[in-house]
Amino acid sequence: MDKETKERLGEIRAAMKKYGFDKILGESAKNRIRGKDEEEESLLLDSEVPVKFRLMLQELGTTFIKLGQLLSTRPDMVGEDIANELANLQDDNPAISYEQVKAIVERELEGDIDELFAEFSHEHLATASIGQVHEATLNTGEHVAVKIQKEGITDKIDLDIRIMKYIANRADRLSGELKKVNLPGVMEEFDRSIHKEIDYYNEFMNMQRIEMNFVDNPNVHIPATYPKYCTTKVLTMEFIAGAKLNDVYASEGDEFDKKLLAKTVIDSYLQQLLIDGFFHGDPHPGNIMILEDNVLCYLDLGMMGTFDEDFKRNLAEAILLIMDQDIDGVINQLMYMDILDYDIDTKPLKRDLNDLFGRYFGVDLNRFDGILGDLLKLMQEYGVVLPNELVTMARGVSMVEAIAHNLDPEIDIFESLKPIAKRIARERLDPKRYLKSKKSNIILYEHMFRALPQLLTRTVHKIENEELQFRFEVDITDKVSIVALVSALIVGSSVVSFGPRAFDMPVISIIGYIIAIILSIVGIRKFVLK
Numbered sequence: 134m135d136k137e138t139k140e141r142l143g144e145i146r147a148a149m150k151k152y153g154f155d156k157i158l159g160e161s162a163k164n165r166i167r168g169k170d171e172e173e174e175s176l177l178l179d180s181e182v183p184v185k186f187r188l189m190l191q192e193l194g195t196t197f198i199k200l201g202q203l204l205s206t207r208p209d210m211v212g213e214d215i216a217n218e219l220a221n222l223q224d225d226n227p228a229i230s231y232e233q234v235k236a237i238v239e240r241e242l243e244g245d246i247d248e249l250f251a252e253f254s255h256e257h258l259a260t261a262s263i264g265q266v267h268e269a270t271l272n273t274g275e276h277v278a279v280k281i282q283k284e285g286i287t288d289k290i291d292l293d294i295r296i297m298k299y300i301a302n303r304a305d306r307l308s309g310e311l312k313k314v315n316l317p318g319v320m321e322e323f324d325r326s327i328h329k330e331i332d333y334y335n336e337f338m339n340m341q342r343i344e345m346n347f348v349d350n351p352n353v354h355i356p357a358t359y360p361k362y363c364t365t366k367v368l369t370m371e372f373i374a375g376a377k378l379n380d381v382y383a384s385e386g387d388e389f390d391k392k393l394l395a396k397t398v399i400d401s402y403l404q405q406l407l408i409d410g411f412f413h414g415d416p417h418p419g420n421i422m423i424l425e426d427n428v429l430c431y432l433d434l435g436m437m438g439t440f441d442e443d444f445k446r447n448l449a450e451a452i453l454l455i456m457d458q459d460i461d462g463v464i465n466q467l468m469y470m471d472i473l474d475y476d477i478d479t480k481p482l483k484r485d486l487n488d489l490f491g492r493y494f495g496v497d498l499n500r501f502d503g504i505l506g507d508l509l510k511l512m513q514e515y516g517v518v519l520p521n522e523l524v525t526m527a528r529g530v531s532m533v534e535a536i537a538h539n540l541d542p543e544i545d546i547f548e549s550l551k552p553i554a555k556r557i558a559r560e561r562l563d564p565k566r567y568l569k570s571k572k573s574n575i576i577l578y579e580h581m582f583r584a585l586p587q588l589l590t591r592t593v594h595k596i597e598n599e600e601l602q603f604r605f606e607v608d609i610t611d612k613v614s615i616v617a618l619v620s621a622l623i624v625g626s627s628v629v630s631f632g633p634r635a636f637d638m639p640v641i642s643i644i645g646y647i648i649a650i651i652l653s654i655v656g657i658r659k660f661v662l663k
Contacts, residue, residue: 142296145193152189183218191222195262195286196293198222199327206415206528207521210319226262226283231255234267234281241364249362253279262286263331268372275371277359280333282366287331294324315518322521329436333368336435340370343434346409352397354430373430375422382539390427395541397429399549402533406526407449407553410440414525416532438525444470449557455504456551458494460486472517485511505530 134142149155190201204211205219234257235246242249252270259266264282271277301316329335337358344355362369381389398421405412413420414436422430440448447470454462460483467473473482489511493504505527512519537544 138292138296141292142299145296145300148189148192151192152185154186154189183215186215187218187222190219194289194293195226196290196297196327198224198262199290199330200297200323203323203326204319207319207524210315224261226260228257228260228265229283233284234265237281237284238279238367241367242362264333269369271359271362271369275357275359277362277369278356278372279362280368280370282331282333290327290331294320294327297323326436332365333435334363334365336368337363339434339437342411343405343409343413343431343437346404346411347401350401350404352393352428353401354424354428355434356430356432373422373424373432375424375430378418378421378423378536378539381423389423391540392544393427394423394429395537395544396549397427398533398540399537399544399546401429401431402529403549403553406440406530407445407557410442410445412438412440412526412529414438414529416529416536418532418536421536438522438529440522440526444522446557449554452550452554455490455508456547456554458490460490467512472512472519472523473515477515482511482515485514 146155187201190197201219201222202224205216205222208216211219238246238249238253246253249272250269251272251274254268257265257267258278262283263286264280266278266280269277269279298317298320301320305316337360340355340358344357347353347355356371356373358371359369376384376389381391381394402412402416413431413434415433416431420431420433422432424430447466451463451466451470454466463486464473464479464482468475468477489504489507492507509519509524509527534546537546
């Protein structure tokens with residue numbers, strides 16, 4: 134271990150000891166020998182733990198603050214109390230000097246700052262632990278905001294993450310309570326997310342992509358970006374001058390069409406979730422501004438969530454089943470989406486879902502985030518480890534719904550949600566969508582079907598020569614048994630609805646049909662052609 138790592142590890146251990154968290158790490162093994170497990174576990178039940186945890190992360194700086202901000206979005210992992218407290222973390226840091234900014238910009242953009250820009254403000258607009266923003270004007274006249282990453286931040290983050298992973302693995306081994314949280318898994322997720330955030334070129338690509346998704350929507354604006362002035366450490370975008378949401382909430386008169394804005398924020402986020410499968414990971418009020426003519430502008434697009442095509446359709450179907458209060462359908466859909474295990478005891482789950490739907494659908498329901506949040510909490514109670522994107526989506530829905538209700542208390546999200554969900558579900562049955570399959574899938578299926586006749590012939594040959602044998606619990610030496618078995622395979626394969634799919638059919642069904650074909654050939658040769 135090098136000197137720098139030792140020194141930083143010492144700082145972290147001192148902070149953990151200061152706030153009492155050393156008891157669940159280095160001292161845990163000793164505590165077990167001395168019979169002090171109760172002291173270790175009581176720490177996790179201490180009502181002051183959320184505040185102590187926040188203060189410790191704040192004291193340890195950038196990387197730990199970012200970890201806390203991630204954990205604030207995962208109440209399923211750390212609990213509601215800690216998640217709510219971590220939402221109060223401040224990401225402030227002293228600003229760097231203009232000379233430092235100038236050196237970074239000139240190195241990254243490979244030119245003199247006075248030649249690259251017509252004007253570049255010496256004063257920063259905003260600063261945070263990772264970077265700061267300056268106002269500028271391009272030589273072509275565009276008014277821009279330039280975000281500059283502070284020097285050496287990547288090395289500091291990499292060092293802290295190495296230490297965090299060491300601590301997480303140690304805590305996972307020594308603490309029974311923390312093992313349930315899966316700290317090593319949390320750290321792997323955090324490692325990926327923070328490296329995306331500190332890569333400004335990644336944010337540039339995100340902005341380009343979401344701008345294309347809303348290119349035909351006059352009610353939504355994404356700041357323009359300037360590729361020649363963007364690198365992994367410098368991001369140059371259109372300067373946005375608009376109204377903050379809090380000012381819009383407090384406004385009176387007809388300056389803003391609040392009903393239109395409420396509908397725009399809901400519709401635009403549902404489009405991101407269910408149509409585009411590419412959505413803002415943190416759409417809080419500070420990341421949304423209102424421009425002239427009631428145009429909604431999304432900011433801070435460094436962290437985005439993604440859904441693939443199958444997950445989008447499955448999610449839309451799950452939403453429709455929730456709205457129809459189809460409990461069996463919801464359970465089957467969650468199993469199909471690999472959120473619930475197939476061997477779960479569904480009786481208590483059905484009772485809990487009945488209670489959940491009764492609470493929400495027995496009243497005039499116009500909020501979706503409540504039932505969605507409670508459904509995810511219920512999944513946690515059944516030991517389900519929720520996909521990160523699903524939790525991010527639920528948090529995003531909660532934020533935009535709160536924004537929409539602040540703008541228009543009477544808005545009903547289901548009015549926007551149901552037609553979109555139905556549209557996505559209908560597309561599953563549209564034959565045209567198969568024409569949009571990836572070339573790799575088409576080639577794979579073509580290879581499968583080209584090889585199928587030869588595979589069946591070889592398999593039958595091996596069966597006849599007793600090189601391959603099947604063990605069945607029925608006697609297949611008579612015609613009735615083999616016909617019954619083939620019929621059962623065909624019927625069973627037709628009703629299967631779970632598992633991985635090909636050609637929108639469960640692979641299990643395809644395998645069942647293939648076995649039925651093989652047995653049919655065996656039967657024909659044995660009883661008809663003998």
